[in-house]
Amino acid sequence: FKKKPKAEPPTRARQLVTTLQTDPDEKKRLAAAEELRSFDPRNNPDMVPALIGSLQQDPSPAVRGEAAETLGRLKPVDQPAGLA
Numbered sequence: 001f002k003k004k005p006k007a008e009p010p011t012r013a014r015q016l017v018t019t020l021q022t023d024p025d026e027k028k029r030l031a032a033a034e035e036l037r038s039f040d041p042r043n044n045p046d047m048v049p050a051l052i053g054s055l056q057q058d059p060s061p062a063v064r065g066e067a068a069e070t071l072g073r074l075k076p077v078d079q080p081a082g083l084a
Contacts (some may be wrong), residue, residue, distance in 0.1 A: 013044040020050050020067075026060045033066040041074050048074070 016039075017031040033054060041047045054067040 009039060010044060013039045013047060013062045017044075017046050017050040017064050020054055022065075029054070029058065029060065030066050031070060032062060037070045037073050 011035065014039060016032040016036050019035070020029050023029050023032070032053065036051065048071070051067045051071050054075055055064055055071065058064050058067065
């Protein structure tokens with residue numbers, strides 16, 4: 001079995017943001033919101049707006065809850081995340 005090479009962190013963060021925003025599969029969006037916790041929002045500026053968008057608009061309560069949980073764990077907390 002050949003292992004896939006791991007994506008570079010900024011690339012992986014962008015992939016997760018895209019999944020969170022566009023994937024029709026609730027489980028994939030949920031996993032993306034959870035995995036985004038391991039990334040630094042200062043290095044991935046599109047991460048916080050994507051999580052806020054999911055928190056406010058995702059049709060799945062589980063995804064909205066996971067987005068809220070991830071936003072709450074990100075450091076440093078920024079004002080838009082706190083307001084959401």
